[in-house]
Amino acid sequence: MxxxxxxxxxxxxxxxxxxxxxxxxxxxxxxxxxxxxxxxxxxxxxxxxxxxxxxxxxxxxxxxxxxxxxxxxxxxxxxxSVRPGRRALRIDVIGRRLAPADLLRDFHRARPGTEFDVVTLFDADAAFAAVLSGTIDASFRAVTLPERQLPEGIATARVHDEPVQLVTGPDHAFATARSVTPAELAGH
The missing domain is CATH 1.10.10.10 (Winged helix-like DNA-binding domain superfamily/Winged helix DNA-binding domain)
Structure with missing residues (x-):
């Protein structure tokens, strides 16, 4: 029609x-x-x-x-829905129960008029490709690559440090440690 x-x-x-x-x-x-x-x-x-x-x-x-x-x-x-500045923000969050999803929920509560399309891409390479193509606007995830090894056109910013728990058996050397650095984990 x-x-x-x-x-x-x-x-x-x-x-x-x-x-x-x-x-x-x-x-x-x-x-x-x-x-x-x-x-x-x-x-x-x-x-x-x-x-x-x-x-x-x-x-x-x-x-x-x-x-x-x-x-x-x-x-x-x-x-x-596809007009820049008029469509919902498309955000990749690796897990809806992890801290980055909480950050988005807090942001939305503070700015309820902001529309989001939350997606979950499990692969960092897929997230990078989606950002570069404009399929998504941003991705919240741990990035383990050094800045110089990221795909051209991708930039990162630290937005949240999430505590990580070390789980060991009862007889492990770190079983009673209150904290452990990555350097101390080397060789275990």
């Missing part, structure tokens, strides 16, 4: 006159008539009764009007 024809139909229904709809849409009255005729042909019904005072929707036209408005709203939502 031609959305320009649907938009024209709604404009005529709202204005009550083909001439006014043409002015509102910045097209000729002939273009309005052609679009309406094309839509009527596609639907197999007459949408307007033409009178000396203008045009008013037929019963079929009245039945179609809320659906036509819904089509135009769906078109706007679809376009807005």
């Amino acid at each position: 031609d959305l320009n024809a649907v938009r024209t139909y709604v404009a005529v229904a709202d204005a009550g006159r083909f001439q006014q709809a043409a002015a509102d849409l910045a097209i000729t009255q002939q273009a309005v008539s052609k679009r309406i005729a094309s839509l009527e042909k596609e639907l197999g019904v007459r949408l307007f009764t033409r009178t000396p005072r203008g045009a008013r929707p037929t019963m079929d036209g009245q039945a179609f009007l809320p659906h036509a408005r819904a089509l135009l709203q769906a078109e706007e939502r679809a376009a807005a």
